[in-house]
Amino acid sequence: MAQARPKPPIPYDMRDSFLPGDAACSGCPIPMGWKVVRAALGEKTVFVIPACCSSVVVGVYPGQSLNSSIVHVPFAAAPSVASGIAEAYEKRGLRDVNVVVWAGDGGTADIGMASLSGAAERNNNIIYIMYDNEAYMNTGIQRSSSTPRGAWTTTTPVSGKTEQKKDVAKIMIAHDVPYVATASVAYPHDFYSKLQKARSIRGFKFIQLHAPCPVGWRFEPQYTVKVARLAVETGLWILYEYQGRRLTLSGPSRPYLDPSKRKPVEEYIRMQGRFRNIPPEALEDIKRSVELNWEWVKKLI
Numbered sequence: 001m002a003q004a005r006p007k008p009p010i011p012y013d014m015r016d017s018f019l020p021g022d023a024a025c026s027g028c029p030i031p032m033g034w035k036v037v038r039a040a041l042g043e044k045t046v047f048v049i050p051a052c053c054s055s056v057v058v059g060v061y062p063g064q065s066l067n068s069s070i071v072h073v074p075f076a077a078a079p080s081v082a083s084g085i086a087e088a089y090e091k092r093g094l095r096d097v098n099v100v101v102w103a104g105d106g107g108t109a110d111i112g113m114a115s116l117s118g119a120a121e122r123n124n125n126i127i128y129i130m131y132d133n134e135a136y137m138n139t140g141i142q143r144s145s146s147t148p149r150g151a152w153t154t155t156t157p158v159s160g161k162t163e164q165k166k167d168v169a170k171i172m173i174a175h176d177v178p179y180v181a182t183a184s185v186a187y188p189h190d191f192y193s194k195l196q197k198a199r200s201i202r203g204f205k206f207i208q209l210h211a212p213c214p215v216g217w218r219f220e221p222q223y224t225v226k227v228a229r230l231a232v233e234t235g236l237w238i239l240y241e242y243q244g245r246r247l248t249l250s251g252p253s254r255p256y257l258d259p260s261k262r263k264p265v266e267e268y269i270r271m272q273g274r275f276r277n278i279p280p281e282a283l284e285d286i287k288r289s290v291e292l293n294w295e296w297v298k299k300l301i
């Protein structure tokens with residue numbers, strides 16, 4: 001059988017982009033994501049960050065860990081501030097600066113949803129990255145609308161969340177923006193190429209990055225990538241791009257169009273303490289939503 005050609009390494013430059021001494025917990029997905037973003041978008045990138053774990057991980061100037069321009073903003077303001085910055089660069093003729101919102105799922109799916117919708121509708125020239133650790137982690141693991149069914153948080157019953165996860169990428173697709181994609185910290189090459197594509201498109205771009213959090217999801221920190229990879233291998237997290245009203249399944253997810261290739265959802269669930277008390281009906285709900293998501297994908301490819 002022919003061997004797959006090895007992918008060229010992502011050109012990380014740790015000295016220039018990510019400095020030692022950040023405040024992240026062991027196994028945190030945030031620095032994993034940032035390294036790829038900086039490598040793909042380069043030095044001329046401004047990050048707009050609302051309150052979240054990342055505000056703490058990045059730290060305060062001059063001791064910040066991410067070597068970029070960073071604007072810390074109140075929760076709901078991130079898409080509006082980013083839109084204003086992008087417009088200001090445009091007016092000055094500086095078309096080569098990337099303006100990126102880097103926000104958690106609480107800041108995106110809940111508190112920032114209205115201003116996110118506004119920026120998408122105006123088609124502001126920004127890249128919005130929602131790193132999805134599926135709860136409000138910075139304030140002590142409270143549920144968000146992006147927390148999945150059956151997952152425990154400090155504000156759900158011990159048997160886990162009773163509602164389904166809100167699908168923000170689909171909401172952004174409904175806005176008919178130029179580019180929407182899903183990504184995962186377990187597949188940095190895929191994330192890298194999506195960021196490079198996003199950078200080349202003018203207008204509003206949205207990427208939802210699946211980002212398992214060892215603290216809130218209750219797994220040992222060395223398993224962040226394994227958990228993220230299992231989400232894709234079980235078909236639970238589907239990697240795709242949506243552009244020009246067409247959906248393209250990304251390489252890592254392609255095999256799982258065939259349900260027989262998918263690993264059992266239980267493999268993903270059992271690795272995480274947050275699902276320890278999941279009732280059987282919640283597990284069935286998760287499996288059903290996996291099927292429905294793939295049906296949706298099949299209609300669009």
Ligand SMILES: Cc1ncc(C[n+]2csc(CCOP(=O)(O)OP(=O)(O)O)c2C)c(N)n1
Pocket residue numbers: 051052053054075076103104105106107108133135136137138139144
């Ligand atoms: C308007 C407002 N409400 C609440 C807070 C408190 N707060 C700070 S960070 C945070 C959690 C953010 O969660 P998320 O966006 O999911 O990011 P994560 O912490 O999980 O990285 C909250 C509730 C705040 N700073 N501002």
Ligand code: SF4
Pocket residue numbers: 023024025026027028029030053057133137138213214215216
């Ligand atoms: S709580 Fe989770 S997302 Fe927040 S810094 Fe720790 S590992 Fe990262």
